[in-house]
Amino acid sequence: MKKQTKAAVAAGAGAILLLGGAGSLAYWNDEGTSPGGEISSGQLSLEDCTDGGTWTDVNNGTPIASITDFRIVPGDQVSYTCETAVNATGDNLTATLSVDLGDVTGDTALEAALNPVVSATSNGVTLPGGPTGVQIVPTGAAQPIVVTVTMTFDPGTLGTTAQNETINLSATTLTLVQNTNPVTP
Template sequence: MKKTTKGALAIGAGVVLLIGGGGSLAVWNQSVGSEAGTLQAGNLALTAGQGTWTDAEGQAVDLASYRVVPGDTLTYSQPIGVVLEGDNLKAELTSTGVAESGFDSQNIEVSDPVLTTTAGDPVPATLSESGQFEASISFEFLSTTTGTDDTLSTHDFENVGFKLEQLDAGAAA
């Protein structure tokens, strides 16, 4: 057999395989566009105004000169602005920087933060809406303190603050 005959047979066999063997010389296809939109992230923000200390009678206290004694309760209050923008967004407000220092822990009690509306109504610790609130924590020098326990002790509130943290969607249900 001649070389040209062998080449023609090979080409013909290849064409037969393509056409008859499941291959195709042409395919149809089509695509369509989508208008899925734009996804936008939400926002979580916390702002704080000037805080103040008061005693149990609501009188202003200057920590630089005030000397606490057993039975005293002092409260720190601070205006807080909360921004929560997002579907299913829930957050919790906690206090920071209230760690005990020189006082014996059995003689003092530092509260968790308490949130109220500007009208004084209580707000749950788990927030789901933006708003203006008043955050406060209390320091109580327990009246059960005996003898001269904790005389000249100190408790550093220089780093007191508040933290707003998103809750896990599963935990926020």
């Protein structure tokens, strides 16, 4: 190697050592405080239904004394109504209340033939809803609501599908999930 090349390599290595380790290269910097403050998180919860709820034959508007004794047929609608409460606080919080038959047990053909839809009222006012569920907006306090789950036995059920079958609806769940994008009711 030439002397000039060796000298350039040695100078470059020395510069790297100075910059990377115990080097004296520094940039000006400073720190300051920001006008902080406290931040608090909101809340989203759904209480269990109270009072045991009631069943109604929607077709004729009569109460069902025992859902276990009711024999549903295609085209029938039955509804379950109960009182609960939603706790929703948060500046940009909206949530959807929906119903799920996912954990019910029994005959799958009958379960598949039932179409559950949830609706709700708060202080006598119907909450906005749609095919995905009921829209909940914060009120700042526990919001008492009356939830109704209406189950329609698919009127298009043909042949002997879902005849003489039973499912246990006690595992029906109401689910409250925060919306990823705020929904304007």
